[in-house]
Amino acid sequence: MEEKFLETFNQVKVEFEKIFTDLFEGGQAQLALEDEDDLLETGIEINAQPPGKKLQKLSLMSGGEKALTATALIFSLLKVNPSPFYVLDELDAPLDDANVNRFANYLNQLSEIAQFIVITHRKGTMAAANALYGVTMQESGVSQLLSLKVDEVGDYEE
Amino acid sequence: MEEKFLETFNQVKVEFEKIFTDLFEGGQAQLALEDEDDLLETGIEINAQPPGKKLQKLSLMSGGEKALTATALIFSLLKVNPSPFYVLDELDAPLDDANVNRFANYLNQLSEIAQFIVITHRKGTMAAANALYGVTMQESGVSQLLSLKVDEVGDYEE
Amino acid sequence: MFLKSITIKGFKSFADRVKVDFEPAITGIIGPNGSGKSNISDAIRWVLGEQSAKTLRGGKMEDVIFAGSGKRRALGLAEVTLTLDNRDGALPIDYKEVIIGRRVTRSGESDYLINNNTCRLKDIKELFMDTGIGKDAYSIIGQGKVEAILSENSVDRRELFEEAA
Amino acid sequence: MFLKSITIKGFKSFADRVKVDFEPAITGIIGPNGSGKSNISDAIRWVLGEQSAKTLRGGKMEDVIFAGSGKRRALGLAEVTLTLDNRDGALPIDYKEVIIGRRVTRSGESDYLINNNTCRLKDIKELFMDTGIGKDAYSIIGQGKVEAILSENSVDRRELFEEAA
Numbered sequence: 025m026e027e028k029f030l031e032t033f034n035q036v037k038v039e040f041e042k043i044f045t046d047l048f049e050g051g052q053a054q055l056a057l058e059d060e061d062d063l064l065e066t067g068i069e070i071n072a073q074p075p076g077k078k079l080q081k082l083s084l085m086s087g088g089e090k091a092l093t094a095t096a097l098i099f100s101l102l103k104v105n106p107s108p109f110y111v112l113d114e115l116d117a118p119l120d121d122a123n124v125n126r127f128a129n130y131l132n133q134l135s136e137i138a139q140f141i142v143i144t145h146r147k148g149t150m151a152a153a154n155a156l157y158g159v160t161m162q163e164s165g166v167s168q169l170l171s172l173k174v175d176e177v178g179d180y181e182e
Numbered sequence: 183m184e185e186k187f188l189e190t191f192n193q194v195k196v197e198f199e200k201i202f203t204d205l206f207e208g209g210q211a212q213l214a215l216e217d218e219d220d221l222l223e224t225g226i227e228i229n230a231q232p233p234g235k236k237l238q239k240l241s242l243m244s245g246g247e248k249a250l251t252a253t254a255l256i257f258s259l260l261k262v263n264p265s266p267f268y269v270l271d272e273l274d275a276p277l278d279d280a281n282v283n284r285f286a287n288y289l290n291q292l293s294e295i296a297q298f299i300v301i302t303h304r305k306g307t308m309a310a311a312n313a314l315y316g317v318t319m320q321e322s323g324v325s326q327l328l329s330l331k332v333d334e335v336g337d338y339e340e
Numbered sequence: 341m342f343l344k345s346i347t348i349k350g351f352k353s354f355a356d357r358v359k360v361d362f363e364p365a366i367t368g369i370i371g372p373n374g375s376g377k378s379n380i381s382d383a384i385r386w387v388l389g390e391q392s393a394k395t396l397r398g399g400k401m402e403d404v405i406f407a408g409s410g411k412r413r414a415l416g417l418a419e420v421t422l423t424l425d426n427r428d429g430a431l432p433i434d435y436k437e438v439i440i441g442r443r444v445t446r447s448g449e450s451d452y453l454i455n456n457n458t459c460r461l462k463d464i465k466e467l468f469m470d471t472g473i474g475k476d477a478y479s480i481i482g483q484g485k486v487e488a489i490l491s492e493n494s495v496d497r498r499e500l501f502e503e504a505a
Numbered sequence: 506m507f508l509k510s511i512t513i514k515g516f517k518s519f520a521d522r523v524k525v526d527f528e529p530a531i532t533g534i535i536g537p538n539g540s541g542k543s544n545i546s547d548a549i550r551w552v553l554g555e556q557s558a559k560t561l562r563g564g565k566m567e568d569v570i571f572a573g574s575g576k577r578r579a580l581g582l583a584e585v586t587l588t589l590d591n592r593d594g595a596l597p598i599d600y601k602e603v604i605i606g607r608r609v610t611r612s613g614e615s616d617y618l619i620n621n622n623t624c625r626l627k628d629i630k631e632l633f634m635d636t637g638i639g640k641d642a643y644s645i646i647g648q649g650k651v652e653a654i655l656s657e658n659s660v661d662r663r664e665l666f667e668e669a670a
């Protein structure tokens with residue numbers, strides 16, 4: 025159990041450092057064990073440093089920076105031990121347009137090893153989807169589904 | 183103290199019912215005291231029913247519906263006892279485009295009785311602003327301010 | 341293995357039967373506030389065995405059954421089926437396609453199904469045991485919950501790594 | 506009464522002095538993730554007397570002082586001044602314009618100012634007593650905090666009404 029945990033941790037650590045730098049297009053981040061001698065109980069430390077910034081407490085990061093760092097962690101766990109499918113409900117809400125596009129690009133790359141179902145309001149993420157469904161309540165209170173072509177998105181949202 | 187509380191409660195109740203229906207363009211909502219005999223301790227119940235839906239637990243509402251209901255409550259407190267200024271940090275993030283526009287319209291109306299400082303990524307809200315500032319980090323890690331004309335927004339966000 | 345489709349009837353705002361076909365890569369779900377997008381994510385959690393009404397944003401499990409609307413009466417049954425492509429044999433069962441089902445009535449009767457045979461929740465859990473799928477797995481990230489992944493407390497974070505191990 | 510402007514220097518990511526002029530109606534603040542927008546909202550809370558480092562997303566109050574960047578060294582002082590238009594006499598002080606200030610050094614010395622005269626936090630609180638402004642008032646809604654206004658617990662909700670009374 026302890027060996028397995030340590031082995032997984034070290035693999036995720038390597039992925040996280042790489043994916044963070046990809047998503048932020050720079051900067052650096054590390055995962056560290058708080059107490060290497062106690063593998064059964066040790067907590068995990070996250071140090072993240074967006075490009076051009078000093079290393080700071082996670083709590084001082086902005087809403088969008090935290091969401092992108094959390095996404096980097098999820099993606100690094102996926103790389104080490106992929107679940108067959110992922111459901112992401114408006115994960116992109118705190119991101120600005122530039123970060124939405126980076127997120128969508130990454131999703132595209134990872135969709136070769138895992139399946140994604142993404143709920144979103146952002147055009148950048150919609151553009152990455154292979155198929156789009158619109159959920160509506162033409163009859164109030166009752167959900168219906170429309171299958172959309174990716175290029176119909178513009179007129180749908182309003 | 184108790185009279186004052188009851189008087190304020192009743193005024194907010196009237197405003198809330200009206201503002202909710204305005205923001206949702208239909209539906210209805212009420213505020214109620216859980217225990218009218220104990221004004222010092224009683225909790226406050228919120229019943230909200232978006233248009234065409236049955237009355238349901240607040241927890242079953244969607245992310246956007248909850249954000250809009252909370253906004254209706256803030257605006258009704260403002261109407262009864264306005265604070266000189268309000269700072270709203272991405273209050274519009276969970277809203278779809280149609281609700282962002284309703285929110286922005288309401289902000290416009292209320293700006294005659296209170297001052298608003300709104301942090302946003304949404305174009306609908308930006309369009310309601312009388313002045314716009316862009317915060318950037320041209321030198322990484324150091325915040326600078328640019329004053330923008332409202333019509334320059336399109337090219338700024340990217 | 342991947343999700344082929346989900347069929348939802350009587351679950352939350354889905355009064356009429358709705359089927360969503362999923363792509364093997366990325367399927368996008370869009371729509372106005374309150375239209376029922378997150379209810380689809382709740383339906384996936386539920387059919388995989390979610391036991392907590394609070395995680396499904398309700399008070400009691402009955403809250404997942406269509407409660408009626410302006411024009412429609414409440415229903416008495418919620419039913420969700422999830423169809424999985426098992427051509428790669430990732431699920432330890434001898435079918436190329438596996439259908440997981442869950443039903444609940446207002447009187448509280450609830451049952452699970454695998455390929456149209458009723459079974460226990462335990463059977464569903466065993467089926468998914470080594471796949472990383474299950475209601476607690478970090479593979480379903482709810483609305484507004486992305487920051488919670490980083491969690492304030494460093495010891496809580498280890499749960500993510502233990503699940504992935 | 507309304508906010509005319511805020512000047513920020515050495516507070517969080519504002520290493521250089523920055524001045525934001527506010528409109529009497531709606532002022533919009535936009536910009537990329539991490540650029541410093543919420544830090545402006547934190548600066549407003551701080552100059553009005555916020556005592557909790559956690560509410561300002563830090564660990565200790567020193568975290569509000571510019572900690573340096575790739576190219577710059579850390580500063581030793583954070584200073585914020587807020588200029589209010591008091592032509593309507595809402596603030597019980599005989600000035601048409603009131604300037605509130607707050608400074609803190611790394612060694613922990615901190616002081617408050619009203620119109621460039623040092624004062625105590627108590628004096629600032631008294632100045633704003635009946636205006637609804639203050640660090641706890643619901644008039645500053647933090648990022649991601651809008652739903653918390655509805656709060657799960659009905660007794661917590663009464664706080665909003667008591668403040669408005």
Ligand SMILES: Nc1ncnc2c1ncn2[C@@H]1O[C@H](COP(=O)(O)OP(=O)(O)OP(=O)(O)O)[C@@H](O)[C@H]1O
Pocket residue numbers: 159165232235238242243244245246247276351352353371372373374375376377378379380403404405406407408483
């Ligand atoms: N048992 C039920 N019966 C009928 N309607 C229900 C039931 N449970 C939830 N709902 C309705 O479903 C709606 C919420 O749907 P959901 O959370 O999926 O919206 P959404 O599309 O995710 O919206 P958003 O973009 O705001 O997040 C609510 O309006 C709620 O009233």
Ligand SMILES: Nc1ncnc2c1ncn2[C@@H]1O[C@H](COP(=O)(O)OP(=O)(O)OP(=O)(O)O)[C@@H](O)[C@H]1O
Pocket residue numbers: 074077080084085086087088089118317323516517518536537538539540541542543544545568569570571572573648
């Ligand atoms: N004391 C400090 N010294 C230097 N930089 C700091 C300090 N405190 C916070 N920061 C930096 O400020 C940035 C966060 O700024 P802020 O939260 O205002 O971003 P934002 O513009 O609101 O972004 P978002 O759109 O993602 O919410 C972080 O990157 C953080 O490193």
Ligand SMILES: [Mg+2]
Pocket residue numbers: 113244245246377378379483
């Ligand atoms: Mg939702």
Ligand SMILES: [Mg+2]
Pocket residue numbers: 086087088271542543648
């Ligand atoms: Mg922010």
